[in-house]
Amino acid sequence: MSEDLFGTEVEDKPAATKPKTTNNMDTVQTVIERACSERPYMLIGPTGQPHRMGDNKVVKPLIFWEAEALHQLISQKLLTVGGNHTYDTRYGPKNGQAVLVPRKTRDMLNRWQALKPLHSNGNANRRSA
Numbered sequence: 011m012s013e014d015l016f017g018t019e020v021e022d023k024p025a026a027t028k029p030k031t032t033n034n035m036d037t038v039q040t041v042i043e044r045a046c047s048e049r050p051y052m053l054i055g056p057t058g059q060p061h062r063m064g065d066n067k068v069v070k071p072l073i074f075w076e077a078e079a080l081h082q083l084i085s086q087k088l089l090t091v092g093g094n095h096t097y098d099t100r101y102g103p104k105n106g107q108a109v110l111v112p113r114k115t116r117d118m119l120n121r122w123q124a125l126k127p128l129h130s131n132g133n134a135n136r137r138s139a
Contacts (some may be wrong), residue, residue, distance in 0.1 A: 030078050035122075041079045042119050045089055045111045051080055052097060054106035061099070061106070069097045069106075080109065088115045 013019060032038065045051050049063040051072075060077040061069040072080065083089045092108040 031082050032075070032079050037075065037079050038083065039119065039122055041076060041083060042088070042111065042115060044076075045080075045083075045109055046116060046119065051089075051109035052095070052106045053091060053109065054097060054099065054104050058107070060109075061097070067098060069099050084109065088112075088118075 044062065051060060051062050052069060053059065054061045054069065060072045060080045062072055062076075064070040071077075080089070084091060090110045090112055092110045094105055094107055096103050097106045
């Protein structure tokens with residue numbers, strides 16, 4: 011507890027937490043691949059809750075790791091937010107914004123998909139003589 015300007019005791023608020031970031035390239039690649047798919051991402055409501063198109067054109071909320079990675083890619087401008095649309099959720103129709111994949115991100119994903127593992131034959135620990 012601390013005092014405000016007028017000497018009244020007020021409760022201390024915790025500092026704002028930074029959004030979590032990931033360095034896991036498999037996670038980043040998975041999120042970009044899903045954003046390019048026929049079941050894309052969207053941000054629903056005024057708070058921008060991340061969702062993905064599910065069965066029967068009803069959107070479903072994302073699990074935490076996917077939502078964090080999606081927000082990270084949007085903040086890094088690897089994904090962009092599009093125009094407003096109305097989406098069917100399990101709670102009825104809600105307004106939201108589509109998540110778009112720019113060409114540079116699609117090109118980057120194509121380059122990543124063309125890469126091959128260094129040790130694709132399973133002999134990662136074996137050294138050549």
